Amino acid sequence: MKHATTMSSIDKATPQPDIGENHNVLDLHAAILREQAEPRDGFEPIPAWLTFVFGAIIFWGGYYLASFNGGFRVTEYDERRNGASDSLAKSTAPVDPVVLGKRLYTANCAACHQPTGLGVSGQFPPLADSEWVLGEPAMLKNILLHGLQGPLKVKGQSYNGNMPAFGARLSDDQLSLVLSYIRQEWGNAAAPILPESIAAQRKAFAQRTNPWSESELKTLPPDPIAVEKAG
Numbered sequence: 001m002k003h004a005t006t007m008s009s010i011d012k013a014t015p016q017p018d019i020g021e022n023h024n025v026l027d028l029h030a031a032i033l034r035e036q037a038e039p040r041d042g043f044e045p046i047p048a049w050l051t052f053v054f055g056a057i058i059f060w061g062g063y064y065l066a067s068f069n070g071g072f073r074v075t076e077y078d079e080r081r082n083g084a085s086d087s088l089a090k091s092t093a094p095v096d097p098v099v100l101g102k103r104l105y106t107a108n109c110a111a112c113h114q115p116t117g118l119g120v121s122g123q124f125p126p127l128a129d130s131e132w133v134l135g136e137p138a139m140l141k142n143i144l145l146h147g148l149q150g151p152l153k154v155k156g157q158s159y160n161g162n163m164p165a166f167g168a169r170l171s172d173d174q175l176s177l178v179l180s181y182i183r184q185e186w187g188n189a190a191a192p193i194l195p196e197s198i199a200a201q202r203k204a205f206a207q208r209t210n211p212w213s214e215s216e217l218k219t220l221p222p223d224p225i226a227v228e229k230a231g
Contacts, residue, residue, distance in 0.1 A: 101181025117186040125154035128186035147211035197225035
């Protein structure tokens with residue numbers, strides 16, 4: 001009983017909060033209101049003006065590509081153009097065909113046959129003093145037009161690889177330049193190859209889709225255009 005009396009007196013002495021007392025809600029939440037949300041990177045919307053700029057660039061790029069794509073033809077590029085207008089290009093001196101032929105050779109052939117024309121022993125045949133380069137032009141033209149596959153003997157050494165076709169990649173003029181270059185470089189002294197003779201071979205074997213073999217190339221008739229020009 002004594003203990004109960006003591007606890008009762010303590011409870012009476014402790015001030016109790018007035019449940020009905022009015023509290024300022026804004027003051028209670030002021031500290032919370034001062035806290036801002038943590039910033040999150042990457043969730044902000046793109047500004048409208050930036051969307052307009054991107055759209056304008058894409059529209060301009062599509063228009064430019066549609067206007068100047070050249071039909072996406074592989075023969076559209078002409079390395080003999082110097083970037084000037086047609087009238088200015090006609091007034092300038094023509095570029096040396098040997099320079100153009102070397103440029104085409106470097107871009108398409110030098111990786112295998114080497115800049116020296118000596119090839120790689122056992123892998124890629126040489127072009128310098130090669131009977132295939134200096135011999136019947138019809139064989140050489142058709143190798144570049146349709147490719148070559150299987151064993152091939154050059155200067156007494158056997159090779160067995162694949163020569164890719166360049167007929168779809170290079171025009172008649174371009175093939176003429178590169179073939180004339182290899183027939184007159186590294187000590188070679190053969191007549192140049194004319195574009196019209198390549199066009200004739202391209203037309204004569206327009207239906208061919210497979211690369212040539214050595215035996216097939218040796219059965220080709222002589223190129224009548226090349227023989228007529230040489231004579």
